[in-house]
Amino acid sequence: MNEMMERYIYDVTRRLPEKERGEVGRELEAGINDMLPDNPGEQDVIAALTTLGEPRILAERYRQKARYLISPAMFDPYISVLKVVAPVVAGVFIVLALLTGERTMGSVPYAHFQRVVQIFAQATEAALAGAMQAAFWVTLVFAIAGRRGYKAKPWTVADLPRPRDQKGVKIPRSSTVTGLILTVFFTGLIVIMLLRDEWFLVFANNSEIIPLFSPAARLRLIPFIIIQGSLSFAVSALKLYWARWNLPLCIVNAAYTAFWLGVTVHILHWPDLFSAEMIAFTDTLAGRLNTVPHITAEGIKTGFAVLLAAAAAIEIGTSAWKTWKGMRTPA
């Protein structure tokens, strides 16, 4: 047999089940020989093989069952599961990485900025690793289920989505998932920064380093941050579940927003929130800037509280408006 023909037949048959290779190979050889004139030259063989086309496509036609990793019937549920599992596992990986990273990096004398960069790098790496792990295992489970002939139950009209599910303004899944990831990330980051005194926002006054919070307030803040993070996570999970604005979600969201506003304003009024050094620094700053002599730590606090209240009002207002818009529109 011509060498090129042999290679062609091999390239087709190697993609087929073992028990079919011999027979298909013989058939192909006979078919190709019939396409060739007597005493064929190299060009004749090339022409015949080109007519038969790409070996991969020919093999696909010989193979009577389509091959796939995830069957078309299971593709939609596969994507839905992946979209939920991957971000959650990524979040868990971030928290784990920050906790272990905190322990191992404690003894390394990095500069503050480098440490923050290091934390971001670690968190990103962990998020990617988590998402890949999740994708791998979800794919494996679905591939095995498909291979074992798992079939979703036959469709009936009862499977149609209920009309109320289609009412209301949609909440983009991507924004909710991003929210979930950021919540886990920043809650973990802030708690760790609070635990490690020298990591938290420092103001440099010439060569002097000024911690932002007083040591007592710093530790008292931690449970608040954790509660805030958990509640935010829960609200995002509800958004993911309902996927549309509705009255219960609007109420929960408003309650949560009011809660964190109240807590934050309360914390801002702790008399020992800022460190003595920080207060002294803002006072000297105010003293130096004669044009705006009223800048004090108190003034900053009040300004900040007003800004937060405005943000909270906007959040509650927007969600209420979206809910009202959805309820008003007929299904």
Next chain:
Amino acid sequence: MAEDELLQGLIADLRRGTLVLAVLSSLNRPKYGYSLLQETRGIRIEANTLYPLLRRLESQGLLQSQWDTAENRPRKYYALNDRGRTLCARLREEWRSMVREMENMLEGEEGL
């Protein structure tokens, strides 16, 4: 250009449906792949479609095959078996009634 491509695609779709009937109805007598290619030239069936199709029809129990190794070139001959003959006859009937229906439809449209 886009029109041409679209038309070619639609024609290919039309032709695809006729392949099985064309092949089955040519196999009352045993034939090998290449001779069948020559015979069905009118409906432009490709070698890389025909060879796998013959194998599929055999595994579906409509054809029987036999190698002829007496000649210089060994060839695999395919022919309808009893089941294939029965099914082919029914397909032929179906085809004829479809053609009649289609003709009626097309003539009706043209008359408008």
